[in-house]
Amino acid sequence: MTRRPVFRDGVLRDNPVAVMLVGLCPAAAVTSRVIDAAWMSVGLFFVLLLTRLCQAILHALRAPDLSEPPAPGAPPQTSVFPLRPRWLGSLLLSSCFTAAFELILLAFAPSESASLGIYVPLLAVNCLVLERFQRSGPEDEPESPVRVIARSLREAAGLGAGFAICLVAISLVRELLGSGTITLFAAGSFGGTIEVGGLSSVPVRALTYGGGGLLCLGYLAGFARLLGRRKRRSGATEAGRS
């Protein structure tokens, strides 16, 4: 059995923002300052990792899952309520971890909590958390519980890292060109803001608006596609030569 590099896939091949294009709302909304993007990435990492951990533990314990198809020969189950138990379970888990992160953020960084506003609670319904939650585990070949948990954690860490890299990259471009500054964590005598001479005198203000976020996101997705195609083409050429 070949082990897929799930962490690397999450960062590169299946990058959530640039390639899979999921979780776009925070990627466009909170990337006007680098520090906001960093906190949002920490939040998503926290929620994603813990949600996947719980899902993997439940899967390893073989908790009954009503959303799985019935066994052959068994009478078909007809669900009256359209939302499946797994969906509701994943929603409940992710929303509880999101509420926990909200409280942590409020305690340790109240100004950032106010700056991020409603986008922190919205992590609970982030497509990335819920989408991968549904896909993981059951359809794969049988694995030991420890391996299932380890694989889920590696995958969540990869996706979280990929999300964070894209968010910070977009926010760097937007803040640097839009305001001519880079806002980081304040520490000691360092106020947290680096002003870049030259760029701060002639800022492209449009990039700090929501529309600027969407433009950056669109071009990032386009460049990611271009790079992916070039890589596939060069791989095919090398395979042809060999």
Place this chain on the structure above:
Amino acid sequence: MSLLGIILTFTLVDNIVLSRLLGICPCVSAPSDMRGTAAAAAATSLLMSLSALAGWALQTFLLEPLGLGFLRTPVFVLCVACIAGFLDLLARRAAPRLLRAARVPLAGVVFNCAALGVVLIAARGGFSALESLAVGFAAGAGFFVVLSLLTAIRERLDVESVPEWLQGLPLHLISAGLLAFAFLAFDRAFLSRLLRGW
């Protein structure tokens, strides 16, 4: 703020998609025909209106009196999920054509963060029951306007020559960004001038 002011603000000035940047995914990947778009937007608007009202009720009668403000997110998420589920159930029985045209199960709309976003905005804004309903309705109307505009733009882009690496979602995102700049024209000064005549 009057009800008309709330409706105009949340439809044009503070648009849920272009100003708050919520619900981008369904907007850039919605069905490409106008009928499907209208069905999807109508379903989402109904969900937003009912969710905003339910969110106000939960906030006023459950979370605030019992001091359970820290449970706001899980309670609102489950509330929106249940309303989406029951609307899906009703639509299957009463209007199956609408559901088929939308091409998206209504229960799946809960994963669109715009619905939860509207509930959170209404709850944090301290609106009354009627105002919360107006916020939900106006946000839904704004969603409908943007979805219709983006669908019309997509229909035109389908027949234009576009670089291969920008085709599809990247170009849809760029179009949405340009539309967001266009919507900046609807600012609060414009709104106050508009309402002065009423």
